[in-house]
Amino acid sequence: MWKGKMNSKKKFVIITGYFKGESYGLLGPQMAATVISDNSEYEALVVGVTNEDDKTDLITALENHFSGTRMVIGFSTLGGRPDLFDLAGELKDKGAVTILAGPQANVDFKGEVGHDRFDHRFKGMSDRFTFAIQGPVQQILPILESGLDSDISEFDGVLSRNKDGQIKENRPAPWEDQWLSKVDWTNIYRLKGTSFARMPITCGQVLQQIGCPHAAKERKIQIDYPADLANETGPKHVTIAQKGCSFCDVAQDKGFMGAVGEEAVKSQMACLPEQADGSRVAFELINESPLPKLDRVMELACECSLELSQINLTLRADYFLKGQENLKNTLEKAQKKNIRILLASIGFESFDDTILKNMNKGVTRQMNLDTIKTIRDLKPKFPCHFGYLKEEGANHGFIHPTPWDTPDISKEVNLTIDMYQLAMDILPPHSTPLIIHHASGLADWIRQIEQQENIQFERVGTTIAWWQHKRLV
Structure with a gap:
């Protein structure tokens, strides 16, 4: 077990949310730790923290790791967990430099729109963190070089709060391939007792596209009232x-920023850990529309003399239908190379057109069903x-559930599930309740309803509890 004696460099820890019993990599935090270790006087590691981890043991492990030196701790990919936000505040009170980074760092630091006028809205986390940084990791390098005690309020991507409580926010630097090319998959650890143990990675990630094409264009959409309020009004x-x-x-947070260059993708694949047979571990290809370029990924691996084992895809149903011929051609090549293609997650989300419309999914119930039929037909061939x-x-x-569920909608969805036997191979063991982050589009929807109907929805950390509201007098 590693006890925290790495070398003479200063130490930097990135804390991130994790799930018990898993062994997957976290590209964002682990790539950030790699960039910091390779380009600064700090040695960085990632610590995945589960809901079951004991906070006292974690704090002791951090104290052991930093060995009396100043704690510099980043927080990224927190999943809205209140316990990790509270941990940041406690560590800050102990004198640590706590840095909020990752998706939505800027809005979580600043707080919900209008929280200065409405007391019930999420106030933000600027009191828990020394500062926040939004955007690519290389922005942290000049800050670390500055010594962290100077005025960092002018650096790219930084959000900081002055003594009067005012928050200053700077535009982030652009994403650049040179900082997206390398990740050390050995730098992630888990809590074991009161120290950290290195965790082996069985599934990594490769970034091929930043953001989602569906988020490239803004449009005006109409979202129905929640079913319970619609019944009233x-x-x-x-x-x-x-x-x-x-x-x-x-x-x-990101919208759509386009593709990562091929050389960076090749470099990322070369960083993936090797398995006993010499092939690389399975990896998730981060690309919301991967099918047109999927065979090119295999070609890039071949150019580097890399043997791939499995590529996991996360995509939308409409992008699947548009790219199904590409997938068939890619599967024929994958079969010859003995590479497995796993549709790890298709964002069906619902099988009701009203709910899909309110989610602005850009797909219909029939598109979801057509996708399922196509993948079922493909399975016996490969x-x-x-x-x-x-x-x-x-x-x-x-x-499920969502604010728009009604008895009629639920009945029709259940009929669809039974008719197409979706529970057999498609539906997960448990559905995911609709989560409304305070900076999502649905948060704007909630805030308009609050003002129009003179009601308040409860806030739970960084999210809005759409199922819990009270009418004001």
């Missing part, structure tokens, strides 16, 4: 401007090299 809707799915906070089943590791998107 009659059918109503709210109009908002939206990029991408209305529930997606990442669409708000039984060993094509996967989509739950038991093969897939976890397809199915959001």
